[in-house]
Structure formats: structure tokens, C-alpha cells
Amino acid sequence: MPRFAANLSLLYNDVDFLDRFAAAARDGFRAVEFLFPYAYAPAQLAALLQAHGLQQVLFNAPPGNWEAGERGIACIPGREAEFRNGMAQAVKYALTLGCPRIHVMAGLVPQGADASTVRNTYIANVRYAARLAARLAAPHGIHILLEPINGRDMPGFFLNRQDQAHALLAEIAEPNVKVQMDLYHCQIVEGDLATKIRQYLPTGNIAHFQIAGVPERHEPDVGELNYSYLFQLLDSLGWDGWIGCEYRPARGNAPHGTSDGLGWLKPWLQADVN
Numbered sequence: 001m002p003r004f005a006a007n008l009s010l011l012y013n014d015v016d017f018l019d020r021f022a023a024a025a026r027d028g029f030r031a032v033e034f035l036f037p038y039a040y041a042p043a044q045l046a047a048l049l050q051a052h053g054l055q056q057v058l059f060n061a062p063p064g065n066w067e068a069g070e071r072g073i074a075c076i077p078g079r080e081a082e083f084r085n086g087m088a089q090a091v092k093y094a095l096t097l098g099c100p101r102i103h104v105m106a107g108l109v110p111q112g113a114d115a116s117t118v119r120n121t122y123i124a125n126v127r128y129a130a131r132l133a134a135r136l137a138a139p140h141g142i143h144i145l146l147e148p149i150n151g152r153d154m155p156g157f158f159l160n161r162q163d164q165a166h167a168l169l170a171e172i173a174e175p176n177v178k179v180q181m182d183l184y185h186c187q188i189v190e191g192d193l194a195t196k197i198r199q200y201l202p203t204g205n206i207a208h209f210q211i212a213g214v215p216e217r218h219e220p221d222v223g224e225l226n227y228s229y230l231f232q233l234l235d236s237l238g239w240d241g242w243i244g245c246e247y248r249p250a251r252g253n254a255p256h257g258t259s260d261g262l263g264w265l266k267p268w269l270q271a272d273v274n
């Protein structure tokens, strides 16, 4: 049965980041994900997870200069040393948080860069990340995740399509590299979600899903997608992994805006308890 993780970077923005763990647990979540943990000590975050009975299921490797608009550096030639340092830091956090997945954002293709150099840089960096994670996190290991992201939200992002991600995965050829399939991005870029889930889930190469309504990126029951159908499909295909709730609540940062918009989740939390 699908299990749902609260994305603390987008949800519960009516309270401070460190208070979002308690808020998610109060709403029945048993797991959380977020973009970046690096502003906080790993032990501080681990204590919050423990205090609220939560699992950390995903976070991202350092993305370069996020405030300046960078969205990962894995595909950027010349940034390899920074990438490696960032991965060492990410794995250290993952070990302390007990987190089995790290999303490595691909980055924006530098203007004028040679396409094959960018692709080769990405492949070499992800392969490095996979081997580092496998070595430092033995024997259980950590999955390194690649996520196609739509070019409307992130113009110039290197990785946009599911077929592109799965082709790169085959070429990288490291067993702990997997795809993070965000159904919001996938619907915007290519659509045909049910068929793509049926095509890729049985390969065993998807290790995490994320969701949001399309096109506003609000709750999954707002917008053009029928998520009940998709959750039942995932269930029927045996998916018992995590689905990250990575959306902006329709009520914005209004007090309790996230909690008030969780009606769609109640039947699934109920089923999880039974």
C-alpha cells in the first residue's frame, strides 16, 4: 500500500521549519522528506525525528547556490570538486538521519555548454555519488535518486523526461541509482501517467514517488489529475514505498492551511492503520 511522506519544505509553511516535524506527526504522517537539511546540525534533526516518531525518507544533496538560482550541479562541467564535497556532506547527514535516499539534482545546463560534455559530466558525477554512498553506507546502502523536473518550473533543467532518466540509469549502471518519479512533473512534460507507471514500476528502477495537483502544484485533489485512480494503480502494482507530498497548499501559509487541505489523505492514512 502506498505510504505518504510530508515534504516539510513545501508543507506547513505557516510554522517554522523545526516545528513542521510535530505538525506533520499530528496530522498522522509517519515519514517526512525535505529539500535540504544543511542549515541544521544532523543530530538536531535526528532528535526531532525520534521525538515525533517519524522516518526521514528523502532529502537532496547540496544544490550549488540555490539563492542565486542554481538547481544542482551534477551536470555542470568544472564543478566536480564541489559536487564531491557536497556528496560527502549529504551521506554524513543521511547516516545520522537514517535516511535511505538522497536526491541528486541534475542542474541547469550552462549556456553554450557542449551537450555531450554536460551529459558525460552528469554520468561521471552520479556514478561517483553512487559508489561513495554504497561504500560509506554499507551494508544497507543508500539509493541515489535522479528526478526528471519540468522545464516550465525550472527552465534549462538537464533532466526532464522519464525515458531520459531510465536511459541514463542504464548507462550509469550502478545498482543503487534509481529514479524519483514525480507525477506532477511527469504530467506537465509528457502525461500518460498510468501507462508510464505500468511501464517503469515493474523494472524495479523507481525508488520514490512524489505528487502534487497539476497545474497549480496544490493538493493532489485540486486540478486535472485523478490521484485516487493513480494511488489504486500503484497499490495494485504492489508499490509499498513512499510517496512524497511535495505541493504548495492551496490556502498558502494561512494558519492550519496544510492540515485543512489533507482531506484527500484521510482514507489512505486510515487504511495504513488497519
Ligand SMILES: O=C(O)C(=O)CO
Pocket (backbone or CB within 6 Å): 035, 060, 103, 105, 147, 149, 182, 185, 210, 246
Ligand atoms: O522540485 C522538485 O520537484 C524537487 O523534488 C526538488 O528536489
